[in-house]
Amino acid sequence: MxxxxxxxxxxxxxxxxxxxxxxxxxxxxxxxxxxxxxxxxxxxxxxxxxxxxxxxxxxxxxxxxxxxxxxxxxxxxxxxxxxxxxxxxxxxxxxxxxxxxxxxxxxxxxxxxxxxxxxxxxxxxxxxxxxxxxxxxxxxxxxxxxxxxxITSSRSPSVRRWGVVQSELVLMVDDYTAQQKEALLAVPELDDTFRRDYREWAGNRAKSGV
Structure with a gap:
């Protein structure tokens, strides 16, 4: 080294x-x-x-x-x-x-x-x-x-290290409206555990004023 x-x-x-x-x-x-x-x-x-x-x-x-x-x-x-x-x-x-x-x-x-x-x-x-x-x-x-x-680009090789929808929801949590978040949370590839954890985390983050 x-x-x-x-x-x-x-x-x-x-x-x-x-x-x-x-x-x-x-x-x-x-x-x-x-x-x-x-x-x-x-x-x-x-x-x-x-x-x-x-x-x-x-x-x-x-x-x-x-x-x-x-x-x-x-x-x-x-x-x-x-x-x-x-x-x-x-x-x-x-x-x-x-x-x-x-x-x-x-x-x-x-x-x-x-x-x-x-x-x-x-x-x-x-x-x-x-x-x-x-x-x-x-x-x-x-x-x-x-x-x-x-992250959402189709270019190869991809830079993303997590799912596209999950990445977008977490990355843009402070910028998207509640309606935008719920529309993404409704996609079928997400599981209920992620939806629950995300809503709880996003709500707590909004309350803390981050």
Missing amino acids: KILNDFLREYVTPVMSAAGFRKKGAEYRFKNESGDSVFLTFSTTRIDPEACVFFATCSFVPEPYWEWLNRQHVEAGLPPADSSGVLAAYSVLPPDSCAHAPTAPGLARARWAFGGRNRSIVGAGLAGQLEAEELPRIGRLLVRPGLLAE
């Missing part, structure tokens, strides 16, 4: 710090004024003895979803949000010049890699991509309607 951490400190931290992200280990985190959080997480995989191979994952934890996950603990106080409460996520895909397996299918295509000879090339490529592409996308998805549009 030290090889990756040194790499992140040199190439990634300057870009992410300038955008307001805080670093903890191999993860960068940011929380907006609405309480919604995003995490950019780097993780290594030991599959190549001659290269540092890693994934970069962007995870979104909206405040309403974090409260929903921890709704039994609201009165005692919610713990700080972390990337375990992800509602939507995507892999930051490397350009061919920075990819471990540029022609590989599926998840393998998401692997970044660098060695002694191309470390600076990969570092500059990652930093440039974060600044030019990923940070603007993160900004769009930190706005709840923008995240909802991405």
Whole structure:
């Protein structure tokens, strides 16, 4: 991990710090004024003895979803949000010049890699991509309607990590009218337990003035 951490400190931290992200280990985190959080997480995989191979994952934890996950603990106080409460996520895909397996299918295509000879090339490529592409996308998805549009999109691979209707109900709990919520709650794919728990949670949230 030290090889990756040194790499992140040199190439990634300057870009992410300038955008307001805080670093903890191999993860960068940011929380907006609405309480919604995003995490950019780097993780290594030991599959190549001659290269540092890693994934970069962007995870979104909206405040309403974090409260929903921890709704039994609201009165005692919610713990700080972390990337375990992800509602939507995507892999930051490397350009061919920075990819471990540029022609590989599926998840393998998401692997970044660098060695002694191309470390600076990969570092500059990652930093440039974060600044030019990923940070603007993160900004769009930190706005709840923008995240909802991405969650409900038919684009593949999908960013969503939960059901479409459930995600919409929880994400937009503060914005939708009672009629809009009930219309969504009426869809047949939801079970009665979710409906009951959602109505109770949404009612308590409205009373608390969140």
